[in-house]
Amino acid sequence: MLNFKFDLPTQIFFGKDQLKNLVKAIQKEVVEPRILLAYGQGSIKKSGLYDQIINIFQQADFFYTELNGIEPNPKIESVREGATICQKHKINFILAVGGGSVLDCAKVISAATFYKADPWDFFCQKATITQALPLGVITTMAATSSETNNNAVLSNAHQKDKRSVHSPLIRPKFAICDPVYTYSVSKYQTASGAVDMMSHLFEQYFSSTYDSYLQDRMTESLLKTVIHFAPIALKEPQNYEARANLLYVNNLALNGLLSYGKIGDWACHQIEHAISAYNDMTHGVGLAIITPIWMKYVLTDQNCARFITLAKNVWEIEQGSLTDQEYALAGIAQTAAxxxxxxxxxxxxxxxxxxxxxxxxxxxSVLYGEIGNFYKLNQDDVLQILTTAF
Amino acid sequence: MLNFKFDLPTQIFFGKDQLKNLVKAIQKEVVEPRILLAYGQGSIKKSGLYDQIINIFQQADFFYTELNGIEPNPKIESVREGATICQKHKINFILAVGGGSVLDCAKVISAATFYKADPWDFFCQKATITQALPLGVITTMAATSSETNNNAVLSNAHQKDKRSVHSPLIRPKFAICDPVYTYSVSKYQTASGAVDMMSHLFEQYFSSTYDSYLQDRMTESLLKTVIHFAPIALKEPQNYEARANLLYVNNLALNGLLSYGKIGDWACHQIEHAISAYNDMTHGVGLAIITPIWMKYVLTDQNCARFITLAKNVWEIEQGSLTDQEYALAGIAQTAAxxxxxxxxxxxxxxxxxxxxxxxxxxxSVLYGEIGNFYKLNQDDVLQILTTAF
Structure with missing residues (x-):
């Protein structure tokens, strides 16, 4: 196990009717809130959540203004727009309501508000985040785990690029996670979200650090939870336990808990980001296509043990008369299936x-060098994976 | 899944040579530290850890004074002594170095410093903790999980009583967890610590809340880690991976992660506390005796499913031709073995x-009413369990 600093500062208000904690949670961060309410393309208006929030703001006499229309695969343009609003209205707190796209966009706005040049600089190593507005979030989807982590992913349509930025300063102070808000997520997005979570878990599971027994067993427990509940949520979108388990997995899948003490891979994510810079596909869809092909491509005799634990502990396949390679491949086939x-x-x-x-x-994909840690990929490797995936 | 607030504020510096973070971690809490260094019966002097800490304090020009000799099953008298020292020397920070006894004692000192009457009041519902000194800890043993939680257990030898107190105000601000510090823990204490951790996990696993899939799978992953590594640590006390995995389990076993969204049982702990008020046995020893007998006593057809997941997922026993009751009993027998x-x-x-x-x-045991949530026990039930355990 490698050394690590365990630090999970985001408070989560989890369960039904947690909106009642909103006022106090904001007031803990700022005495006289001036809020930017950031959201997406209107689903929170349909669901009534928007009206509830505005009502709470008005009752509490909070100043607020809005940034709406944040798109899936959010663009750097939305950040520029949000930062300008924050500067103009002297915003001191951001409340982001939505899925990962809205949350990621709001995270970067929180930092861009204090940055004099172009915020894309954060994504291409030209600048580091040194200050950010406090941010609270209300999660409406289980997919990216953005509500509890330091990361944000944005696209630059102009440059055909999609990149991530990391800073503890952009981690949300609190997250309101009510599984009921995720009832209205479509089947397609529920499935994509499940794949996204599983991919995050795989990226941490397939690690070049083999001494990570506890982290590996915990990761398997989260994978098993998604595998158990995603099909239930697809069949019964209003099944509370299914939505609650998926949402709690989302809270834990990428906040550090499973990656402390080990090094993840993340090649599939880098390939998918490159794909979706050219094609506006849902992140989970790209990952569903790439991940099993990546698994097959990188499998060797040396790293076979990791795939065997996937087959055995996650998919509960028995080895029987299978060779180790066959056993590993059975786990990969089950993932694809x-x-x-x-x-x-x-x-x-x-x-x-x-x-x-x-x-x-x-x-x-390899703009900044080889990708992956469990298995290093160069440009030829990535092209072979993409060609197989076509 | 029940509603919950997820809040894990303790920062953990985990791994080798983490003492290098001590000065900054203290300075984050207080500008001009006046420290009470609390420790036990001298093992930190033998190991050299004491000298390292004093050297760091002197280099940083921190004022410090000491409370030493805190005993296993710590007594309320040590709290009174510590609080008097804190008041006299205007202490503004406590650093506790040791196992659960030292940490629990320091937690209560942190609150007692601000309390005018007797601190035992906190344990018998006569007073609530409203203020506490900030506390940092250096863990030298994997057992009680005290370094990351809100709880403290103390004995009142005079009243033959051992009770717990809970408050977010006494949760450590940071914990330095270096697996190397646990190399010198004796076989007996390593084993007792493993049982203590497993008991904490069982108390959360045997829950009257059946809708807790993710929490249950995570709890199983921690149980499996203890089961895998405790025998290795006994055989090879200086096996880093074994000690690291046990210590990281300790960090996570009782900080809320596994109990959020469900209700634990805790009857075995209450019985063991009552036993060790009369007999100064190591906590884990009492739990090792009581837990399997409690399991057998409370097993019914209605709650059998919970014991079956223990047999299947934790002990990896196959059901084969066993009836459900036999399968449950096989898991219990394996726990005792x-x-x-x-x-x-x-x-x-x-x-x-x-x-x-x-x-x-x-x-x-039942001074304040029936105990347990998974299965309610009255005085007769407890006496039957104790008699069987004799």
């Missing part, structure tokens, strides 16, 4: 990507 | 308890 069972596509051609883009995507 | 494999006694007579005390212990 599960993604298909959730209704995910299994090839890039299915989602309308042009084959001619593959070399460009491969090149974008 | 594991405790014995660790070298724990399996009866109260073995540890020299007088049989005449059993009615008194039963009566003390």
């Amino acid at each position: 599960f993604f298909q069972k959730l209704g995910m596509p299994s090839s890039l051609s299915e989602v309308g990507l042009s084959k001619e883009l593959l070399p460009k995507i491969a090149s974008t | 594991f405790f014995q494999k660790l070298g724990m006694p399996s009866s109260l007579s073995e540890v020299g308890l007088s049989k005449e005390l059993l009615p008194k212990i039963a009566s003390t």
